[in-house]
Amino acid sequence: MTALIELKNLTKTFGRKAALSQVSLTIPEGKIIGLLGPNGSGKSTLFKLMNGLLRPTSGEILINGLAPGMESKKIISYLPERTYLNEWMKIRDLLAFFRDFYPDFDEVKAKEILKVLSLEENHPLKTLSKGNKEKVQLILVMSRKSKLYLLDEPIGGVDPAARDFILKTILGNYMEDSTMIISTHLIHDIEQIFDDVILLKEGEVYAYDRVDHLREENEKSIDALFREVFKC
Numbered sequence: 680m681t682a683l684i685e686l687k688n689l690t691k692t693f694g695r696k697a698a699l700s701q702v703s704l705t706i707p708e709g710k711i712i713g714l715l716g717p718n719g720s721g722k723s724t725l726f727k728l729m730n731g732l733l734r735p736t737s738g739e740i741l742i743n744g745l746a747p748g749m750e751s752k753k754i755i756s757y758l759p760e761r762t763y764l765n766e767w768m769k770i771r772d773l774l775a776f777f778r779d780f781y782p783d784f785d786e787v788k789a790k791e792i793l794k795v796l797s798l799e800e801n802h803p804l805k806t807l808s809k810g811n812k813e814k815v816q817l818i819l820v821m822s823r824k825s826k827l828y829l830l831d832e833p834i835g836g837v838d839p840a841a842r843d844f845i846l847k848t849i850l851g852n853y854m855e856d857s858t859m860i861i862s863t864h865l866i867h868d869i870e871q872i873f874d875d876v877i878l879l880k881e882g883e884v885y886a887y888d889r890v891d892h893l894r895e896e897n898e899k900s901i902d903a904l905f906r907e908v909f910k911c
């Protein structure tokens with residue numbers, strides 16, 4: 680298996696607080712991975728580090744053999760926890776923006792999915808409900824043909840019916856050798872699509888394993904395991 684991501688002793692501190700501490704992970708191509716952990720466990724920080732938006736305090740990150748930068752960004756499709764898009768832009772303008780900015784953007788596919796979800800191209804993002812805004816952004820990000828998708832809480836505000844459709848769409852768009860890392864608190868809804876999960880606990884890797892192995896070993900779902908490990 681080829682390693683797509685190598686994290687070696689990765690540490691990120693903010694002041695005296697360690698958001699991530701000595702994280703070492705080797706993540707291969709061709710996997711859908713759940714990045715799970717309670718609030719404040721370091722999930723968004725890890726995404727930002729992999730995407731080059733934050734610099735590590737110590738340790739190393741390699742994406743496809745390269746340190747995060749212009750080259751690695753070309754192969755990453757990133758859905759951040761908060762939007763970076765101009766909310767006054769219409770969906771149509773956002774499609775044009777993605778078309779101009781990302782050579783791997785499949786506009787036809789994006790338009791098809793928008794249509795199924797009845798998202799009109801002449802609506803500005805600003806005027807959409809929270810869930811519909813999330814859908815538009817996820818559709819844009821998923822319509823790129825990328826090697827690595829980093830999705831930070833992609834469907835938190837999306838209603839359950841649309842969630843199922845979006846999950847199916849994610850799986851349908853997914854290419855065999857791409858890797859997708861999805862952070863979520865909706866474990867029950869999404870765990871069926873994960874190959875592996877990373878459990879973060881207070882900035883450290885508590886577990887990184889195959890989903891079927893974790894389920895067998897603990898004789899419970901990932902959702903139930905999460906509730907047990909992180910019981911308040």
Ligand SMILES: Nc1ncnc2c1ncn2[C@@H]1O[C@H](COP(=O)(O)OP(=O)(O)OP(=O)(O)O)[C@@H](O)[C@H]1O
Pocket residue numbers: 693696697698716717718719720721722723724725
């Ligand atoms: N810019 C920052 N300045 C100071 N502290 C930060 C900053 N960003 C993150 N932190 C801290 O780092 C820790 C990890 O935060 P992070 O946002 O990565 O957690 P998370 O797992 O994504 O949480 P959630 O599930 O709530 O989204 C938290 O204690 C947070 O307060």
